[in-house]
Amino acid sequence: xxxxxxxxxxxxxxxxxxxxxxxxxxxxxxxxxxxxxxxxxxxxxxxxxxxxxxxxxxxxxxxxxxxxxxxxxxxxxxxxxxxxxxxxxxxxxxxxxxxxxxxxxxxxxxxxxxxxxxxxxxxxxxxxxxxxxxxxxxxxxxxxxxxxxxxx
Amino acid sequence: xxxxxxxxxxxxxxxxxxxxxxxxxxxxxxxxxxxxxxxxxxxxxxxxxxxxxxxxxxxxxxxxxxxxxxxxxxxxxxxxxxxxxxxxxxxxxxxxxxxxxxxxxxxxxxxxxxxxxxxxxxxxxxxxxxxxxxxxxxxxxxxxxxxxxxxxxxxxxxxxxxxxxxxxxxxxxxxxxxxxxxxxxxxxxxxxxxxxxxxxxxxxxxxxxxxxxxxxxxxxxxxxxxxxxxxxxxxxxxxxxxxxxxxxxxxxxxxxxxxxxxxxxxxxxxxxxxxxxxxxxxxxxxxxxxxxxxxxxxxxxxxxxxxxxxxxxxxxxxxxxxxxxxxxxxxxxxxxxxxxxxxxxxxxxxxxxxxxxxxxxxxxxxxxxxxxxxxxxxxxxxxxxxxxxxxxxxxxxxxxxxxxxxxxxxxxxxxxxxx
Numbered sequence: 001x002x003x004x005x006x007x008x009x010x011x012x013x014x015x016x017x018x019x020x021x022x023x024x025x026x027x028x029x030x031x032x033x034x035x036x037x038x039x040x041x042x043x044x045x046x047x048x049x050x051x052x053x054x055x056x057x058x059x060x061x062x063x064x065x066x067x068x069x070x071x072x073x074x075x076x077x078x079x080x081x082x083x084x085x086x087x088x089x090x091x092x093x094x095x096x097x098x099x100x101x102x103x104x105x106x107x108x109x110x111x112x113x114x115x116x117x118x119x120x121x122x123x124x125x126x127x128x129x130x131x132x133x134x135x136x137x138x139x140x141x142x143x144x145x146x147x148x149x150x151x152x
Numbered sequence: 153x154x155x156x157x158x159x160x161x162x163x164x165x166x167x168x169x170x171x172x173x174x175x176x177x178x179x180x181x182x183x184x185x186x187x188x189x190x191x192x193x194x195x196x197x198x199x200x201x202x203x204x205x206x207x208x209x210x211x212x213x214x215x216x217x218x219x220x221x222x223x224x225x226x227x228x229x230x231x232x233x234x235x236x237x238x239x240x241x242x243x244x245x246x247x248x249x250x251x252x253x254x255x256x257x258x259x260x261x262x263x264x265x266x267x268x269x270x271x272x273x274x275x276x277x278x279x280x281x282x283x284x285x286x287x288x289x290x291x292x293x294x295x296x297x298x299x300x301x302x303x304x305x306x307x308x309x310x311x312x313x314x315x316x317x318x319x320x321x322x323x324x325x326x327x328x329x330x331x332x333x334x335x336x337x338x339x340x341x342x343x344x345x346x347x348x349x350x351x352x353x354x355x356x357x358x359x360x361x362x363x364x365x366x367x368x369x370x371x372x373x374x375x376x377x378x379x380x381x382x383x384x385x386x387x388x389x390x391x392x393x394x395x396x397x398x399x400x401x402x403x404x405x406x407x408x409x410x411x412x413x414x415x416x417x418x419x420x421x422x423x424x425x426x427x428x429x430x431x432x433x434x435x436x437x438x439x440x441x442x443x444x445x446x447x448x449x450x451x452x453x454x455x456x457x458x459x460x461x462x463x464x465x466x467x468x469x470x471x472x473x474x475x476x477x478x479x480x481x482x483x484x485x486x487x488x489x490x491x492x493x494x495x496x497x498x499x500x501x502x503x504x505x506x507x508x509x510x511x512x513x514x515x516x517x518x519x520x521x522x523x524x525x526x527x528x529x530x531x532x533x534x535x536x537x538x539x540x541x542x543x544x545x546x547x548x549x550x551x552x553x554x555x556x557x558x559x560x561x562x563x564x565x566x567x568x569x570x571x
Contacts, residue, residue, distance in 0.1 A: 039526040064508035
């Protein structure tokens with residue numbers, strides 16, 4: 001049975017209650033939109049890069065605890081990283097929440113481990129990955145808005 | 153017994169023996185996440201009684217043949233049963249003739265057929281289609297597609313703070329240019345039952361026709377298209393204990409007669425040459441290709457099941473459970489009920505404080521309680537209500553007070569997690 005405590009760990013509940021970097025950004029160098037037509041949740045991720053380094057990152061939007069906490073933790077993880085490192089983190093995170101990393105925690109900051117429980121809740125994978133897809137869109141500057149699934 | 157006493161009995165049918173009828177639905181014995189399933193997502197799709205499952209299985213095993221095509225015995229039997237269900241539907245919804253019943257793939261197919269055939273032929277640029285703020289996407293998008301094609305204008309009847317249609321506004325919005333009024337019989341988000349007869353009178357006085365989306369009302373309250381005085385009525389088999397893939401469109405005979413087919417193919421023709429093809433009579437004209445025959449057989453079995461219970465008894469049994477659910481949910485701190493219509497049925501939307509509906513849905517799911525969370529394919533209504541989505545419990549006659557209690561207990565767990 002899928003365990004509720006595995007999904008809603010304290011770190012996730014904390015970031016849901018007080019999301020970090022939850023603001024817009026006037027001097028952003030790029031932005032990406034995430035939207036899930038299944039539930040109507042949406043968010044925007046802003047990036048300010050200096051050279052190939054992410055100097056600042058922020059987000060705003062409406063979403064469930066999983067999507068908000070995921071976005072919040074993501075911003076704390078990628079600030080100061082290079083865009084290449086952030087893009088690699090996107091791939092690894094995607095493998096984690098879709099269960100493709102088979103429980104192995106490959107080269108991801110330990111803090112993101114709290115999302116390994118999401119793989120047990122297939123309906124919630126998109127919630128966890130929406131902000132990362134928005135980040136990817138922002139990294140692929142001028143990329144199209146992303147949509148994580150279609151329904152309704 | 154006097155006539156008055158009989159009438160009284162008709163008005164207050166004995167409550168149904170829910171424990172007994174639950175045994176008719178095999179899926180209700182399923183366990184989910186280690187808990188007995190409490191299925192409260194009936195507005196999405198209903199469950200099927202054994203009688204329906206068996207009717208379809210038997211047809212597939214022993215009765216399968218194509219309809220309206222064969223000289224052989226099996227095909228004739230299949231045709232007879234297929235046509236008989238049309239007559240069952242006619243009686244079930246109070247139509248005058250079975251030729252007024254078109255088989256479609258669902259409510260969506262039915263509304264699209266009206267839009268693409270009737271709508272396309274009558275609408276001129278500037279003509280008006282009147283919808284409501286509480287429509288499901290399937291009663292919005294087909295009309296938008298038609299608007300693009302015809303230059304018609306869409307207008308929308310607003311919803312009041314109680315989740316009812318603003319009828320004063322409706323009266324103002326119907327004009328000499330109104331051609332089509334299309335409205336849901338019952339909101340899939342708020343449970344509101346709309347005053348169809350009032351709207352039908354309004355539409356007809358302006359020379360317009362009225363289309364009713366019956367996806368949510370059918371199987372929950374008695375339907376009488378003659379009393380509603382609607383011109384079209386659309387519904388789905390799977391919301392009335394029947395299978396998916398089959399729907400119905402009731403259309404007033406005179407209107408169906410003037411409509412052109414939108415799909416061409418086998419079965420719907422009278423005579424075909426390369427120069428010219430003439431159409432079969434209604435309703436066959438609108439049923440190109442081989443239909444979902446075993447689904448039609450299943451629909452017939454579902455109607456038999458509903459009639460055996462009686463819609464009046466279903467309505468009163470569900471009304472009692474709905475009131476219990478509203479009372480219990482009202483006791484949950486921070487819980488806000490969305491919608492408070494005077495006339496409503498079987499659907500309750502709510503917000504649990506600032507907890508996102510999806511998180512509510514996940515917590516309830518781990519307790520074996522299935523609800524829906526999200527915008528319920530009614531994004532314009534969510535916008536009007538000022539919420540991103542809602543949690544929605546939708547009841548069927550087989551649900552119990554104990555299941556409502558389990559939902560409420562799980563909501564307390566959700567509160568303790570997120571507060």
